[in-house]
Amino acid sequence: MPEKVVVKNLYKVYGSEPGRAMDMLRAGQTKDQIFQQTGMVVGVTDASFAVNEGEIFVLMGLSGSGKSTLIRLLNRLVEPTHGQILLGGQDVAAMSKKALIALRRKDLAMVFQSFALLPHLSVLQNTAFGLEVAGVDRKARERRAMEVLDQVGLRTFAHQMPAALSGGMQQRVGLARALAVDPSLMLMDEAFSALDPLKRTEMQELLLQLQKEQQRTIVFVSHDLDEAFHIGNRIAIMEGGRIVQVGTPAEILRNPSDAYVRAFFKGVDVKKYLLAQDVARMDETLLIRPSADARADMAQAVEQLRQTRRNYAFVVGNDARLRGGVSLDTLLRGLESGASSLDGLYLDDMGPVPAALSLNALIGRIVRHPLPLPVVDAQQRYLGAVTQTVLLQKMVDIDTDAQIGEAGDE
Numbered sequence: 035m036p037e038k039v040v041v042k043n044l045y046k047v048y049g050s051e052p053g054r055a056m057d058m059l060r061a062g063q064t065k066d067q068i069f070q071q072t073g074m075v076v077g078v079t080d081a082s083f084a085v086n087e088g089e090i091f092v093l094m095g096l097s098g099s100g101k102s103t104l105i106r107l108l109n110r111l112v113e114p115t116h117g118q119i120l121l122g123g124q125d126v127a128a129m130s131k132k133a134l135i136a137l138r139r140k141d142l143a144m145v146f147q148s149f150a151l152l153p154h155l156s157v158l159q160n161t162a163f164g165l166e167v168a169g170v171d172r173k174a175r176e177r178r179a180m181e182v183l184d185q186v187g188l189r190t191f192a193h194q195m196p197a198a199l200s201g202g203m204q205q206r207v208g209l210a211r212a213l214a215v216d217p218s219l220m221l222m223d224e225a226f227s228a229l230d231p232l233k234r235t236e237m238q239e240l241l242l243q244l245q246k247e248q249q250r251t252i253v254f255v256s257h258d259l260d261e262a263f264h265i266g267n268r269i270a271i272m273e274g275g276r277i278v279q280v281g282t283p284a285e286i287l288r289n290p291s292d293a294y295v296r297a298f299f300k301g302v303d304v305k306k307y308l309l310a311q312d313v314a315r316m317d318e319t320l321l322i323r324p325s326a327d328a329r330a331d332m333a334q335a336v337e338q339l340r341q342t343r344r345n346y347a348f349v350v351g352n353d354a355r356l357r358g359g360v361s362l363d364t365l366l367r368g369l370e371s372g373a374s375s376l377d378g379l380y381l382d383d384m385g386p387v388p389a390a391l392s393l394n395a396l397i398g399r400i401v402r403h404p405l406p407l408p409v410v411d412a413q414q415r416y417l418g419a420v421t422q423t424v425l426l427q428k429m430v431d432i433d434t435d436a437q438i439g440e441a442g443d444e
């Protein structure tokens with residue numbers, strides 16, 4: 035996927051002598067030391083990452099970790115102290131003020147936590163505001179505004195004033211106003227954090243639904259792991275101005291970089307975010323690679339199952355695709371009845387599990403049918419097996435991680 039935003043070694047120091055603070059950082063001093071000695075605040079330190087076109091990239095971290103500073107550096111609402119911000123190949127950090135203003139109007143849109151609507155303008159006028167500033171004529175901008183109000187479910191409220199709307203609806207207007215200019219990059223800073231949990235979930239769903247249709251590039255700031263995992267394709271976790279880990283939700287869950295990251299798992303149902311492919315194991319179940327001699331294959335598999343005290347095996351063809359699952363019993367019956375192929379022996383209950391099935395759904399299946407289940411990709415290629423034992427082990431690991439996270443919190 036092409037990269038929309040590339041950030042390289044980006045720093046922001048708030049204070050009168052940023053050069054001095056930079057020297058201290060390079061000499062290995064910490065944010066706290068610099069603050070104590072100089073009173074200057076390191077907002078972001080040595081941030082490097084890339085955002086792919088069409089993805090939702092979430093900046094996540096505790097309050098004060100530098101999320102807002104970083105997202106505002108992207109459109110230079112905050113001036114960088116050092117580093118590069120490439121937007122579609124163009125260096126935002128080196129851009130003239132004039133070019134920057136044009137870029138913000140046409141190509142970047144920001145949604146804030148405080149809805150920042152203009153109280154004396156109607157919902158429609160608020161939505162069309164960015165287009166008006168960009169010089170779009172009235173008819174065209176109102177047509178476009180109606181279109182996006184429709185997308186966020188507010189068409190019938192177009193002529194109301196913002197004060198007549200609930201918080202959730204006001205934030206829909208904020209979203210519509212950002213969408214109206216058809217930005218190639220949307221920046222959303224805690225956009226849903228002021229809403230009550232129900233409205234917040236509703237907005238997350240709306241964003242995901244719009245994203246299915248429009249595939250925008252979105253940088254989204256959140257302090258909430260549940261929100262980050264729910265909407266983020268990838269997440270950058272920030273601590274003390276630094277990015278400590280970047281990855282997909284499953285990557286971060288599988289391999290949290292430290293106790294700070296693990297502490298976020300507390301109170302989050304991480305099983306929701308793990309997929310069958312994350313727990314499938316290659317060494318759990320016997321694989322049968324069918325040869326021209328099906329009876330020899332059966333006899334050999336029976337032998338191997340007995341030796342390893344197992345009951346089940348998967349049949350995987352030369353093309354790496356899964357054919358089906360068999361048991362010791364069905365193999366013996368096949369031998370007895372003189373079957374000339376393995377194909378008639380497959381067990382219905384060992385049907386394939388798609389790689390992207392959630393762990394929660396997988397648990398449901400394993401509980402109903404406690405057999406090893408084969409996990410396959412979209413081409414039906416075998417990726418590994420999930421058994422009750424594998425699942426239980428995974429749950430224990432998750433639990434241990436959560437406890438370590440809790441301990442790290444104190």
Ligand SMILES: Nc1ncnc2c1ncn2[C@@H]1O[C@H](COP(=O)(O)OP(=O)(O)O)[C@@H](O)[C@H]1O
Binds near residue numbers: 048099101
């Ligand atoms: N305008 C500013 N002047 C001085 N310090 C600031 C300013 N804005 C933010 N900071 C400081 O920079 C650090 C990062 O803040 P911020 O980016 O707002 O974090 P977050 O959005 O993760 O809560 C904090 O220590 C904060 O106090």
Ligand SMILES: [Mg+2]
Binds near residue numbers: 101102103224
């Ligand atoms: Mg913030």
